[in-house]
Amino acid sequence: GENVEQHPSTLSVQEGDSAVIKCTYSDSASNYFPWYKQELGKGPQLIIDIRSNVGEKKDQRIAVTLNKTAKHFSLHITETQPEDSAVYFCAALFSSGSARQLTFGSGTQLTVLP
Amino acid sequence: DAGVTQSPTHLIKTRGQQVTLRCSPKSGHDTVSWYQQALGQGPQFIFQYYEEEERQRGNFPDRFSGHQFPNYSSELNVNALLLGDSALYLCASSFQGGYTFGSGTRLTVV
Numbered sequence: 001g002e003n004v005e006q007h008p009s010t011l012s013v014q015e016g017d018s019a020v021i022k023c024t025y026s027d028s029a030s031n032y033f034p035w036y037k038q039e040l041g042k043g044p045q046l047i048i049d050i051r052s053n054v055g056e057k058k059d060q061r062i063a064v065t066l067n068k069t070a071k072h073f074s075l076h077i078t079e080t081q082p083e084d085s086a087v088y089f090c091a092a093l094f095s096s097g098s099a100r101q102l103t104f105g106s107g108t109q110l111t112v113l114p
Numbered sequence: 115d116a117g118v119t120q121s122p123t124h125l126i127k128t129r130g131q132q133v134t135l136r137c138s139p140k141s142g143h144d145t146v147s148w149y150q151q152a153l154g155q156g157p158q159f160i161f162q163y164y165e166e167e168e169r170q171r172g173n174f175p176d177r178f179s180g181h182q183f184p185n186y187s188s189e190l191n192v193n194a195l196l197l198g199d200s201a202l203y204l205c206a207s208s209f210q211g212g213y214t215f216g217s218g219t220r221l222t223v224v
Contacts, residue, residue, distance in 0.1 A: 006156075032211060043118075043204055043215035044157065089156050093211075099170050102147065102206070102213055104156035 002027040002094045006105025014113050019077045021108045023090035026071065030103075032093035033066060033073045037086045038107075044089055048075070080112045118207050118216035126222045127195050135190040135219045139207030145169075146188040147213065148180060149204040157204055163188055195223045 003026040013019050025033075031052040036044035050057045050064045050073065057064050063076040077084055090105040119138040127133050139146055145164045149157035159172035163182035182188045186207070192199055200223045206213040 034213065036215070041217075043217045046212060046214070049212065098164075100145070100162060101159055101170050101172070103159065104149075106156045107154075 002030055002092055002101065002103040004090060004092050004103050004105040006090050006108060008108060009106065010109045010111070012111045012113060013080050015080060015082060017080055019075075019080055019084070019110055019112075021075045021088055021090065021110075022072065023074070023092075023105050024070075024072050025092040025103075027092070027094050028068075028071070029096050030092040030094045032095070033064070034091050034093075034102075035062075035064060035075050036089045036091065036104075038089060039086045047088075077110075080110075082112050082114050085110055085112045118205055118214050120203075120205050120216035120219050122219060123217070124220045124222075126224060129195055129197060129223055131195050132191065132193045133195060133221060135192075135203050135205075135221070137188045137190070137205030137207075137216060139186050139188070139205075140214045143207035143209045143214065144186050145208045146182055146186065147206045147208070148188070148190045149206065150174070150199075151202040151204055151218070153201075160190070192221075197223050199223050 006023045034049035037047045038044045061078045066073045088108045094101045121136045147162040148160040151157040161171040162169050166182045177193045179191045202218040204218045206215045
């Protein structure tokens with residue numbers, strides 16, 4: 001099955017700096033790559049996603065890049081703010097016929113220091 | 115527009131007991147997936163229901179079972195609870211792609 005690896009597991013940045021989180025996936029049949037933010041006591045919240053036919057997507061301070069050949073995708077947060085502090089998860093959706101499975105990375109604890 | 119609703123939010127069960135968790139999907143979504151999230155880890159896929167049938171299953175024992183109703187809502191049942199089943203159980207609904215998660219049910223097995 002699909003395997004998603006995520007790095008780093010923890011990341012501390014100064015307010016206003018950029019943060020980058022990287023993921024790799026194993027199954028070339030995966031075609032959808034969402035990123036989720038999870039705050040304490042809450043479920044994961046979708047913040048941005050990218051499909052396999054697109055190389056880059058941006059939404060204000062957040063961007064995601066995808067390298068299908070290398071099976072890498074990354075989350076970039078610019079001008080970080082204290083409210084960006086949370087756990088971030090990458091995920092990959094495997095689709096084959098009627099089968100659908102969203103596999104998550106292990107998460108990155110992002111701390112933005114004021 | 116209500117998102118994904120899960121109930122209960124918290125519960126405590128004794129080892130060996132059985133538990134049922136419930137999920138109402140986001141309006142317009144027809145597919146429900148269940149995940150188990152242990153403390154400090156990413157969500158692990160349990161199974162997915164579509165058109166009232168289990169479409170895909172992760173690496174979980176048969177003690178974990180589910181059901182989807184005609185209104186697309188779903189239940190997760192866990193039998194013979196083990197201490198290791200203590201976790202946050204997340205439900206996600208989807209329709210042709212994007213997954214929306216509920217806030218989860220925190221299950222503690224003592």
